[in-house]
Amino acid sequence: MRRLWWPLALTAALAPCTAMMWQTLKDEQHHDQKTSAAKYRGAARGSIVVDGVNAYVAAEWARNRSRVILTGGSYYDPDTQFLRIDAAGKSAQSIREEGNQYPKPPEIAVPFHAPKSDVTVRTTVGGDSWKPHSPGTSREVRLSPSGAAFDAKTGKKLPNHLWHPTPGPGDRNPQ
Secondary structure (H helix, E strand, C coil): CHHHHHHHHHHHHHHHHHHHHHHHHHHHHHHHHHHHHHHCCCEEEEEEEECCEEEEEEEEECCCCCEEEEEEECCCCCCCCEEEEEECCEEEEEECCCCCCCCCCCEEEEECCCCCCCEEEEEEEECCCCCCCCCCEEEEEEECCCCCEEECCCCCECCCCCCCCCCCHHHCCCC
16 A cells, blocks of 8 residues: 555646646747737838849738738839740740830739748839830749748848828818
């Protein structure tokens, strides 16, 4: 009987410690999930200068997280002749047509199977000196669903000058 007493006492003493460690681990996992969910925005935008043109590239992850909508544009820069975006084997391009001031922003939808992973987009721009059938100048941008955009080559975070909210009538200061 004396030999059975020690293992039972030891098990009884260690059970609360084990339960506390288990609960702490679960709490930490829950906190990590909440932090990860708080960082997820589902959209990213970045501003770049390519071939003398102020351009942007943007990504918006679909709510069902099965695809990403990618767009590129030039902030209505009058020097823009050509825009192209490439990602995941798909591409879209736009050439400024006769009589138009700007090319239309190209857009593609690419399938996406890992919703919290970044997507890399090659943005090609043809500035004022661009001629038809020439390749243009390109730059790769990595877009994160947390809202950040990075230069894919250097890893440097890119500024975001896109879609700034415009003040409404009640937001303006009376002069």
